[in-house]
Amino acid sequence: MTTVVESDVCIIGSGITAALLAEKLSEERDAKIVVVEAGDDVPRLAQRSRLRQRSIDYGENPWPHDHLDGYEVDGIQSRSMCVGGLAMHWGGVTPRFTPEDFRAKSLYGVGDDWPISYEDLEPFYQEAEERMGVAGEQGPPEADGPRSKPYPQPALPLTYNLELLKPWGEEIAPFWSQPSAKNSVPYRGRAVCCRNDTCSPICPVGAKYSPDFTWNALRAAGKVELVTRTLVRRLELVRGADRISHAVAVHRDRPDEPVEFHAKTFVLAAGYVWSPHLLLLSANDRFPTGLANRTGLVGRYMNGHRNVSAFVRLPLKLYPGMNGQHSLMSHRFMRPGRLARYVRHDLRIWESSVGAEPRLRDDAGRVLLGNDLLADWRRRTGRGTARVRAYYDVLPHRESTVTLDADRRNPWRDPLPKITLRDSDESAALRAHTEETIKQLFQRMASAGNGELVQPPRADNFQDHPGGGCRMGTDAQSGVCDRFGRTFDHENLFVVGAPTAVTGSCCNATLTFVALGLMAGGGIGRDLPTVRRAM
């Protein structure tokens, strides 16, 4: 017998965008909200110190059962599938994109402009920062995007190490404390950061924002129903129409008992892979290549950013281990002004112990034991090491895709996604120039500090903070959905967060994904009654 769950709004996925969107909708709209999550609940806060310690001691996953078996996907895809999604592991780093990201075509003649401007998104950046509790400070205007209000929390203080490194970095560009969703003061019932320095993968005290806090609060207040261990396999249309009728799902413990989620509005918040994947899986006679895919854009323009990194030895006495996940940040090179050739990147500086670790052999290959080992270690800490890294903008090709993998299926025999990231032609042509420009910058930084590179800078092939697959556009020819995430093909189907991003910018993108989701909240909530407030 089929179980039917009815609601006003059915949100598919429970990651960070879903959590904060659900919170917003529950505050503003009088609506029954049901959230469907394929994974499990995560361990409670009280358990996290123990799980963290085992992660440190033995390398164990501090989030047991945070994924589904049988989901070995081809391409860049993180494994987390649980309540809170990948943001249970995240480092809590929350820069905004800069205005240039939204106008790359207009300003630099590359890529595409977004259908929204930085100014359109700014209020939702602020809202996202306030909901998460971001600690930060505004950088100088030539190097940081504008903001209308102060950060909700004071910036995390720089460590002694970062205070020493800041004047060195500022030989090149202005730097400031990296904005973070980590509490510098108590915030919404969560504790202050106490430098456990394992933000990623796990904060043991709850100082770092993670979506489980929101879900726990919403569930405790009866504002949402969160259904776990239930995988949505396809979306079905109302007979003879383009509206979504219901989601067909399978409960992992009762696979023989079908579950259907019926709702007035469906919100796809399943991240950059699973959102387009579900649309492709939901192909039918009316939409033979997948829902919301009349113009063939679902699963295209997958984006992200690559990085170049280096370690610089400097004549500074540093004490690595004070708070290694905190960094200095600059967006100076995200706001480059006029450019002969397009290169945009962020820049961050961390303390590091690279080059000054304890070792078993000296440079001559002699075994070091006891006093010799300690003396060698101590000698090599006389100079400090800084880690520097720049994410650079990679513009996506139309053929940068998520498709259905013909060779791999999940345990329910549905095709798994296949992720094939590809640079646009212009980005591919710029790649060597971009990476060389950043390497030269690192060399200049080393020279400016009378230091040297520990080893040649490394350009990573990995694309971080991926998004896209359901990019927003001004119409169906340019996007899968509008600025509010409403799909052009289905009036009651929205896509939110990472999949809607047009480009991946060149800094951590989670805050932007959430801001996009909150902006979408306006469109999603438009047809729902407002909450009646007690007089």
Add this chain to the structure above:
Amino acid sequence: MSALDRRRFLKTAAGAAAAAVTAGGAAAGCATETAALDPSTMLALAQAILPEELGSDGIQRAVSGFQTWLAGYQPAAETTHGYGTGNLDYTPAHPGPGWAAQLEALNLEADQRFGSAFAQLSEQRRTEMLRRLIARERVERLPDPVQARHVAVGLLAYWAQTPEATNRCYQAKIDPLTCRPLGEQTQRPATIRGG
């Protein structure tokens, strides 16, 4: 083998072999029972390879911590999976049985060459024996303790990653990976005198 309990050695060595054989069983969720490493031999080993300035208390603390760490080890536990990869991985087989056999081998060698247990040898002889064994390890950097092929490297690797070792090296109270006030991170870590 006058000063050595041969039967104990053989029993441990057999246990090590059995553990290696049953590593697949551990992966299937079976618990692996391992005895603690012989305390007196471990202490003698630690005295030979850890820095003198740890003092007897510091060396004993390192050995106790290592034994506790080893006792808590779970083979075939899922390891942290990073961003962007669909691959899962699991902790390797329990290193304890192999390491216990190495301690027994140290005793066996000490007995054959010098007529006494390893712990009764001078520190210089113990260090020489261990230096020769460690020289076989073709690594420059200290590995994760569980990846150490020899128990002596395992102990060194374990100690070197403790906050105490970092503090001692820098002669400063850095206390990495421990909960401490955020506001204090702006200050240079306090100097540790005599350390």
